[in-house]
Amino acid sequence: MRSDPASVVPYMKAIVLDKYGSADDLHLVDLPDPKVAPGEVLIRVKAAGVNPVDWKLAAGYLDPIMYTDFPLIPGWDVAGVVERVGPDSPEFAVGDEVYGYVRKDWVQYGTYAEFVSANVRMLAKKPTSLSWEQAAGVPLxxxxxxxxxxxxxxxxxxxxxxxxxxxxxxxxxxxxxxxxxxxxxxxxxxxxxxxxxxxxxxxxxxxxxxxxxxxxxxxxxxxxxxxxxxxxxxxxxxxxxxxxxxxxxxxxxxxxxxxxxxVWVRPDPADLAALASLADEGKLTVHVDRALPLAEAAEAWRLSASGRTRGKIVLTV
The missing domain is CATH 3.40.50.720 (NAD(P)-binding Rossmann-like Domain)
Incomplete structure (x- = not known):
């Protein structure tokens, strides 16, 4: 996070699309940090999972059923640390390690960024046995x-x-x-x-x-x-x-x-907690095929679209 010399608004790095497109249209920009509404927390992103739905959504395939605004930050999977707690969000505290499926009611502010705000109903405590990269590959x-x-x-x-x-x-x-x-x-x-x-x-x-x-x-x-x-x-x-x-x-x-x-999956904190328990009991392992830095999101999408990956692709922040 940094501060623009001409403003007190803090800024973050994020991958965005300015319109429907493909991997070639992704680019890294500075955007204002997310607002944190009641019932939400601000997460400092450690890793973000990449899923086929990310590039399919970016191509406009889900436009008939989901509202989308631009510039669009892709990504629904996250693992990170709670940076700030919004009003009336007692489920988590600053410093908590969390993971979640951050699918909001409209598509714009996703997890391919240094920070993301998320409703507490989308999150659970991160499995202690998994790395950041592994945890980010779990939610969706x-x-x-x-x-x-x-x-x-x-x-x-x-x-x-x-x-x-x-x-x-x-x-x-x-x-x-x-x-x-x-x-x-x-x-x-x-x-x-x-x-x-x-x-x-x-x-x-x-x-x-x-x-x-x-x-x-x-x-x-x-x-x-x-x-x-x-x-x-x-x-x-x-x-x-x-x-x-x-x-x-x-x-x-x-x-x-x-x-x-x-089945069209939806955020569920109880199910996330159940998956975390399976992981910490040694019954659920996560194979990360590739972990790439945030700036290489386009390459991550190309790998995902190839259909030849084994396990998960994640972006590290």
């Missing part, structure tokens, strides 16, 4: 996986099929389901099979013939299926699951037509 992907698993009713003894199991959401899904005592079958390219085994999943290669490969491992089918991939994952899931009500997708609402569920 971890909450998505956790919510999906709960909607599917996964419990001990279940056999669960997870599509895109080596990705950001999928890798959390594998660890959470395994922690619940479920048997996990995960789809991934062959280069990621050893990684899936290290997480506790039985890997299968996606693509043509996937249903047959899953049946070879689970002749009676699976109890639940989580579609974190899109494409033909829904069709395959419905052909394998015993009850279509236990199919969950984050890519399409087609599951709802069969009694299943479409």
């Amino acid at each position: 992907a971890g909450l998505t996986a956790y919510r999906s698993i709960r909607r599917a009713g996964v419990t001990e003894g279940d056999t669960v099929l997870i599509h895109a199991a080596s990705g950001g959401v999928g890798s959390f899904g594998v660890r959470i389901a395994a922690a619940l005592g479920a048997r996990v079958i995960g789809t991934a390219s062959e280069r990621n099979h050893d990684f899936l085994r290290s997480l506790g999943a039985e890997p299968v290669t996606y693509g043509e013939g996937l249903a047959d490969r899953v049946r070879a491992l689970a002749p009676g089918g699976v109890d639940a299926a989580l579609d974190f991939a899109g494409g033909d994952a829904m069709e395959v899931s419905l052909s394998l699951v015993r009850r279509p009500q236990r199919v969950v997708s984050i890519t399409t609402d087609a599951a709802e037509k069969h009694g299943g569920h479409y």
